[in-house]
Amino acid sequence: MTVETNHLEPQELPRPDAPGVKRKGKRSAVGKPQAGTKFVFLRNAKAITGMAILGFFVLIAIIGPWIAPYDPDAFSDQLVQPPSWEHWLGTTHLGQDVMSQLLVGTRYVMVVGFTAGIIATILAILVGVTAGYLGGWSDEGLSLLSNIFLVLPALPLIIIIAGQLDNAGMFIIAAVISLTAWAWGARVLRAQTMSHRKRDYVEASRANGESTWRIVLAEILPNLTAIIASSFVATVTFAILTQVTLAFIGVTSPTDWNWGTVLYWAQGNQALARGAWWWFIPAGLCIAAVGVALALINFGIDEFVNPRLRSTGKYARVLRKRGITARVGFTPIDRGMTHGGVGASEPGGASPSSGPLTPEPPGDTVDVTSVPTKVTAKK
Amino acid sequence: MTTPVPKTATAQARRAADPILEIKNLSVDYGFGDDPTHVLQDVSLTLNRGEVLGLAGESGCGKSTLAYGATRLLPPPGVIRGGEVIFTGRDGIKTDILGLSDSDLRSARWRDFAIVFQGAMNSLNPVHRVGTQLMDAIKAHDKKASKKDSRDRAAHVLELVGINADRLQAYPHQLSGGMRQRVMIAMALALEPELLIMDEPTTALDVVMQRQILEEITDLRDRLGFSVIFITHDVSLLVEVADRIAIMYAGEIVEAADAKDAYLRPRHPYTDGLLNSFPPLRGPRRELVGIPGSPPDMAQLPEGCRFADRCPFVMDICRVEDPVLAHTALKASEPDRLVACHLHDGKASDMPATLAKVANP
Numbered sequence: 001m002t003v004e005t006n007h008l009e010p011q012e013l014p015r016p017d018a019p020g021v022k023r024k025g026k027r028s029a030v031g032k033p034q035a036g037t038k039f040v041f042l043r044n045a046k047a048i049t050g051m052a053i054l055g056f057f058v059l060i061a062i063i064g065p066w067i068a069p070y071d072p073d074a075f076s077d078q079l080v081q082p083p084s085w086e087h088w089l090g091t092t093h094l095g096q097d098v099m100s101q102l103l104v105g106t107r108y109v110m111v112v113g114f115t116a117g118i119i120a121t122i123l124a125i126l127v128g129v130t131a132g133y134l135g136g137w138s139d140e141g142l143s144l145l146s147n148i149f150l151v152l153p154a155l156p157l158i159i160i161i162a163g164q165l166d167n168a169g170m171f172i173i174a175a176v177i178s179l180t181a182w183a184w185g186a187r188v189l190r191a192q193t194m195s196h197r198k199r200d201y202v203e204a205s206r207a208n209g210e211s212t213w214r215i216v217l218a219e220i221l222p223n224l225t226a227i228i229a230s231s232f233v234a235t236v237t238f239a240i241l242t243q244v245t246l247a248f249i250g251v252t253s254p255t256d257w258n259w260g261t262v263l264y265w266a267q268g269n270q271a272l273a274r275g276a277w278w279w280f281i282p283a284g285l286c287i288a289a290v291g292v293a294l295a296l297i298n299f300g301i302d303e304f305v306n307p308r309l310r311s312t313g314k315y316a317r318v319l320r321k322r323g324i325t326a327r328v329g330f331t332p333i334d335r336g337m338t339h340g341g342v343g344a345s346e347p348g349g350a351s352p353s354s355g356p357l358t359p360e361p362p363g364d365t366v367d368v369t370s371v372p373t374k375v376t377a378k379k
Numbered sequence: 380m381t382t383p384v385p386k387t388a389t390a391q392a393r394r395a396a397d398p399i400l401e402i403k404n405l406s407v408d409y410g411f412g413d414d415p416t417h418v419l420q421d422v423s424l425t426l427n428r429g430e431v432l433g434l435a436g437e438s439g440c441g442k443s444t445l446a447y448g449a450t451r452l453l454p455p456p457g458v459i460r461g462g463e464v465i466f467t468g469r470d471g472i473k474t475d476i477l478g479l480s481d482s483d484l485r486s487a488r489w490r491d492f493a494i495v496f497q498g499a500m501n502s503l504n505p506v507h508r509v510g511t512q513l514m515d516a517i518k519a520h521d522k523k524a525s526k527k528d529s530r531d532r533a534a535h536v537l538e539l540v541g542i543n544a545d546r547l548q549a550y551p552h553q554l555s556g557g558m559r560q561r562v563m564i565a566m567a568l569a570l571e572p573e574l575l576i577m578d579e580p581t582t583a584l585d586v587v588m589q590r591q592i593l594e595e596i597t598d599l600r601d602r603l604g605f606s607v608i609f610i611t612h613d614v615s616l617l618v619e620v621a622d623r624i625a626i627m628y629a630g631e632i633v634e635a636a637d638a639k640d641a642y643l644r645p646r647h648p649y650t651d652g653l654l655n656s657f658p659p660l661r662g663p664r665r666e667l668v669g670i671p672g673s674p675p676d677m678a679q680l681p682e683g684c685r686f687a688d689r690c691p692f693v694m695d696i697c698r699v700e701d702p703v704l705a706h707t708a709l710k711a712s713e714p715d716r717l718v719a720c721h722l723h724d725g726k727a728s729d730m731p732a733t734l735a736k737v738a739n740p
Contacts, residue, residue, distance in 0.1 A: 315411035315412055315456075318411055318412065318413075319411055322411075324411070324458065326411070326455035326456065327455070328454050328455070329451075329452060330451055330481060330484065331447070331448065331451040331452065331453040331454075331457050331458065331459055332458050332459065333451075333458075333459040333477055334458050334459070334460060335460065335461050
């Protein structure tokens with residue numbers, strides 16, 4: 001998980017943002033607005049790729065049922081046909097169109113994934129931050145609760161609950177999944193809140209008489225953004241995989257189309273043995289693609305939220321072009337663009353090489369600084 | 380007038396013209412984009428063997444950037460844009476630090492040059508004993524060292540900085556701030572580096588502790604014979620500890636001179652202003668004058684001299700032409716002093732009296 005990285009607090013290294021070394025671009029002073037500081041996240045290549053893939057699936061989720069060429073339930077006489085112009089992704093054992101099933105099923109996958117992600121993240125924030133900030137008995141109680149949910153075997157529990165519910169719709173499935181998925185995030189948020197609670201800026205806000213609500217919402221929560229975001233993305237991934245699993249093993253209604261249902265029917269009808277690869281590979285690829293997209297977004301969030309990684313992420317392409325690897329401890333050297341003064345002859349006679357040749361009288365000071373060569377007309 | 384601490388004879392003798400570190404035309408940018416901030420442009424500095432060189436200036440004037448740039452320790456988005464940093468070992472072998480491979484650089488660090496960071500006392504890991512951390516450092520660079528060897532060595536360096544060897548068993552929280560700072564200095568000295576860079580090592584400490592640590596450093600310097608680059612914004616401290624002082628302003632060195640000379644007879648208006656910003660402990664009372672204004676924005680440097688806007692002696696040429704670090708108007712009497720100021724272009728008699736004091740013969 002990409003949780004820990006934003007807590008590197010390099011105190012011992014000089015800060016580029018220290019006063020006097022302000023990085024205020026010259027262009028911004030001329031009036032050109034700093035090109036989209038708000039959307040820096042969207043300039044990160046990983047985040048863009050992830051968002052693009054995810055955006056594609058979200059789009060399908062919205063318009064899928066309308067653009068599906070066939071009714072996913074409709075039978076036809078073309079049984080188990082390989083991909084053709086008529087059926088782009090072939091047909092099932094009942095002559096149903098696989099592509100239509102995938103297109104229609106995407107909505108289910110996305111709705112369950114994001115609903116579960118949102119509910120679980122809200123639960124995690126409520127429980128984790130409250131426990132971490134309040135401490136004492138509230139912490140004990142809430143920690144106990146999240147610990148219990150942590151050790152509960154999630155999948156069997158979901159299978160039992162979902163199996164008991166007749167005709168569980170997608171929102172019920174999402175609720176059940178989020179019930180088992182929030183504890184991990186709560187645990188991490190609690191630990192991080194406890195660490196922030198003891199820091200000087202929170203103590204200062206308390207001393208200033210800020211209300212607990214304000215401290216938690218305005219001071220601490222923004223510091224947890226990275227963890228919350230990555231925990232959300234991770235929960236969405238978990239929810240998608242879980243509900244696909246549920247559909248695949250047949251716990252949820254096999255007539256609600258989603259990628260797992262497609263796999264369920266494919267498995268039940270020996271698609272692999274029949275060599276009907278078009279039946280299960282596209283659904284598997286869809287799951288993998290969404291997983292990759294969410295992981296990429298997670299990386300992107302990390303680079304965006306950590307200000308130190310941000311400038312690196314923002315300039316990733318420039319850095320690659322210049323052959324620079326930005327690392328702490330090994331400052332990159334790039335002599336690409338020459339400054340006017342490099343290599344110019346040294347004026348004055350105090351070059352260091354003259355030192356050993358001219359013995360200095362003892363007791364006197366010895367030469368000092370070689371004369372720097374500098375361009376006089378500097379912009 | 381304060382008389383600086385007299386330098387010992389050994390220190391004087393050691394200061395032959397034998398450079399250990401030559402920074403030549405070092406240029407450093409902050410920022411990876413199209414419009415980086417040029418924080419250092421062609422800065423040069425030479426450190427002689429056995430010498431304590433003080434680097435002074437306001438916050439954000441590039442002192443730390445210069446030291447970290449020369450050792451390739453600048454964090455992103457720092458980029459070194461040019462220059463050389465020649466390190467000459469005891470064996471006389473010259474290496475360009477900027478040209479070293481990663482592994483060579485890693486092994487040169489600590490062994491050839493060590494750094495005591497700003498706020499170093501917070502660099503100790505609170506869950507490990509001080510001794511373990513010292514021994515870790517020794518083992519990392521000397522794989523062959525046995526456990527006993529490295530423990531002995533750790534005890535030795537700890538005693539060097541005036542801490543009893545039984546404190547090896549202590550956890551960092553059991554030590555005072557000053558002791559932790561000494562532990563960090565001990566750690567820096569553990570591998571007998573030839574060059575020690577100290578970045579405001581005493582800023583967080585009280586004056587008594589400052590004094591003790593400084594005395595220890597000068598004492599150790601005389602005994603172990605390493606060279607020191609001492610970064611601070613406290614000029615009065617530098618006058619006591621340093622042999623030579625380089626004053627930085629807005630990313631350039633404006634004056635480099637013998638510590639005593641710089642203190643008694645400043646030649647650059649900025650040095651003069653800095654010295655007038657703190658009270659002398661002894662001697663006649665004198666009015667404290669700060670330097671009005673603040674340093675320029677490094678991203679939008681003014682044309683000409685960077686100090687012009689704050690300089691009491693500003694002339695027309697200062698707004699047009701950036702002065703070059705060169706000999707003073709009084710170069711006959713002080714050949715080793717370099718100043719970047721247009722006042723010194725002309726004759727000494729034309730100069731403001733405060734900047735043209737002459738040493739009493």
